[in-house]
Amino acid sequence: MTSSSNSNHPDTQINHTKCGTVSIIGRPNVGKSTLLNHLVGYKISAIANKPQTTRTNIRGIVTELSTTEQNAYQIIFTDTPGIHLNSKNLLNRTLNSEAVAAVEDVDVIIFMVEALKWTDEDEFVLSRIKHATIPVILLINKVDRIKEKERLFEYLQMVSEKRDFKELIPIAAEKGVNTDSVINSLVKILPQSEFIYPEDHITDKSVRFICSELIREQLVLNLHEELPYTTAVEIEKFEETDNLVTIEVVIWTDRKNQKGIIIGKKGETLKRIGQGARHSLEEFLMKKVMLKQWVKVEENWQNNPRHLNELGIISNREL
Ligand SMILES: Nc1nc2c(ncn2[C@@H]2O[C@H](COP(=O)(O)OP(=O)(O)OP(=O)(O)O)[C@@H](O)[C@H]2O)c(=O)[nH]1
Ligand SMILES: [Mg+2]
Numbered sequence: 228m229t230s231s232s233n234s235n236h237p238d239t240q241i242n243h244t245k246c247g248t249v250s251i252i253g254r255p256n257v258g259k260s261t262l263l264n265h266l267v268g269y270k271i272s273a274i275a276n277k278p279q280t281t282r283t284n285i286r287g288i289v290t291e292l293s294t295t296e297q298n299a300y301q302i303i304f305t306d307t308p309g310i311h312l313n314s315k316n317l318l319n320r321t322l323n324s325e326a327v328a329a330v331e332d333v334d335v336i337i338f339m340v341e342a343l344k345w346t347d348e349d350e351f352v353l354s355r356i357k358h359a360t361i362p363v364i365l366l367i368n369k370v371d372r373i374k375e376k377e378r379l380f381e382y383l384q385m386v387s388e389k390r391d392f393k394e395l396i397p398i399a400a401e402k403g404v405n406t407d408s409v410i411n412s413l414v415k416i417l418p419q420s421e422f423i424y425p426e427d428h429i430t431d432k433s434v435r436f437i438c439s440e441l442i443r444e445q446l447v448l449n450l451h452e453e454l455p456y457t458t459a460v461e462i463e464k465f466e467e468t469d470n471l472v473t474i475e476v477v478i479w480t481d482r483k484n485q486k487g488i489i490i491g492k493k494g495e496t497l498k499r500i501g502q503g504a505r506h507s508l509e510e511f512l513m514k515k516v517m518l519k520q521w522v523k524v525e526e527n528w529q530n531n532p533r534h535l536n537e538l539g540i541i542s543n544r545e546l
Contacts, residue, residue: 243298247417248305250329252356253339254348255279255309258368262339262400263287263306266410270511271430271437272306273444277455280447281308282322283540284329285440286431288424289410300414301422304337305329310352318456318529321540327355335393335416337409339366342373342397343382353389362393362416366409371399435465436539438508442476442518445503446489449496454488457481459528459538472512475519479528479538486522497522 251259255278264270267287273280285306293299307329308322330336336356340349356363365386373379383395394412398405430437439460447455457480464475478500480486490497501518508516528534 243293243419244421245298245300245414245417246303246420246422247334247413248303248332249335249337249413250305250307250333251337251339252307252310252326252330252352254346254352255311257309257339257341258400259309259339260285260306262366262368262398262406262409263304265400265403265406266302266304267429269429270441270507271432273440273447275444275447275455277447279309279311279319279322279456280444281306282318282325282443283308284325288428288430290422290424290426290428292426297414299422300417301424301426302410302413302417303423305333310348310355312348312351316529317532318535318540321535330356330359333361334418335361335413336363337366338363338392339368340386342367342370343378345386357390363390364409364412365392365395367395367397368400370397371402371404434512435462437511438462438465438474439476439539441507441511442478442500442504442520444507445500446478448503449500450489454480454485457485457529458489459534459540461538467514471515471517472508473517473519474508476521478520478522479525479534480522481524481526481528483524486524489522 251262253259260272260274260281263272264274266289271287272285287304287306288301290301291297291299307326310323310326314320336359338352338356370379379397387395396405396408396412398409400406439462443460446458459479461477461479462474463477464473466473478489480489497520501520505516505518525534
C-alpha cells in the first residue's frame with residue numbers, strides 16, 4: 228500500500244503493513260515460473276516442459292490491501308533460471324549466477340523441488356544455500372502427479388532431513404493447489420514495512436521485455452531438441468495505439484541451417500510460433516496485436532557478452 232492510501236486508515240494500517248522479498252530457486256523444470264504466474268495472476272514468465280526456459284531473474288509482485296480479515300501486504304517474488312550442472316557456454320553459466328545472486332539480500336528463500344524426486348541438481352541447489360541464515364521454505368510441487376499418496380509422507384520425511392527448513396509445503400502450482408498456504412506462511416515471516424512498489428505494479432520488467440519472453444516461450448514450445456537453447460528474441464519495434472500494438476521481432480539463432488528449421492516448410496513453423504505468441508500477447512496486453520517476425524543468424528551468440536547484454540540476460544556491469 229502506498230503511503231497516500233495508508234492515510235485513509237492511519238490507526239489500523241500504517242504499523243501493520245508487511246512487505247518483503249522472496250526468491251524462488253530450484254533446478255530447471257520444477258515449476259518456478261508456473262508458481263510465479265499463478266501467484267501474480269498474469270503470465271509474465273515463460274513456461275515450458277523443457278529445462279532452462281527462464282533466462283533471467285524476473286520479479287512478480289503480489290499486493291493485497293487490508294480488509295477486515297487481514298492486514299495489507301506486498302510480496303516481491305523473484306523467479307530465477309533453474310540452477311543446473313551444465314556449464315557449457317557463457318549463457319549456461321550466466322543462468323546459474325543469476326539464480327545464485329537472487330538469494331542474496333532477500334527475506335525468504337523458496338526452494339522448489341518436484342514431488343518424489345531428489346536429483347543431483349536438487350542437491351547442488353541445496354549446496355548453494357548451505358550458509359543462508361534467512362528462512363528457507365521447501366515447496367514440493369506437482370503433487371497432482373502422485374498416484375499413491377502415502378509415498379508423499381515418506382518423501383517429506385526424507386527431504387526434511389536435508390536441512391532445517393522453516394516449512395515444507397506440498398503444492399500443485401499449475402492448478403493453484405495449496406498455494407494459499409504459501410502466501411499465508413510468507414505473510415507470517417515478512418517484516419513490517421511500507422510497500423516498495425506501487426500497489427498496481429505486477430513486475431519490475433518492462434512490457435516490452437515480458438512480450439519478448441512470451442514470444443520466446445512459443446519458440447521453446449514449438450522447436451525440438453537443442454534448438455530452443457540456440458535461439459533468442461529481440462524486439463525491434465513496439466508501437467501502441469488505442470486499439471492495436473504493432474510488434475516487430477528478430478529471432479536470433481546461431482547457425483544458418485537452423486534458420487530454415489525455425490521457418491519450417493512453407494513457413495509453417497514460424498506461422499505456428501507467431502499464432503501462439505499473438506494469442507499470449509493479446510491476452511497480456513488486452514489489445515489486438517500485429518506481430519512481424521524475422522529470423523537472423525549470429526553464430527555463437529550464447530558466448531557473446533555484448534549480445535547477451537542486448538537481450539537483457541546479463542547487465543553492463545558484467546561485461
Ligand atoms: N503436473 C504438473 N505440472 C506442472 C506443475 N507446475 C508446473 N508444471 C509443469 O512443469 C513444466 C515446467 O514448468 P516451469 O514453470 O517452466 O518450470 P521452471 O522451474 O520455471 O523451469 P526453468 O525456467 O527451466 O528453470 C511445465 O510443463 C509446467 O506446465 C504442477 O503443479 N503439476
Ligand atoms: Mg522458469
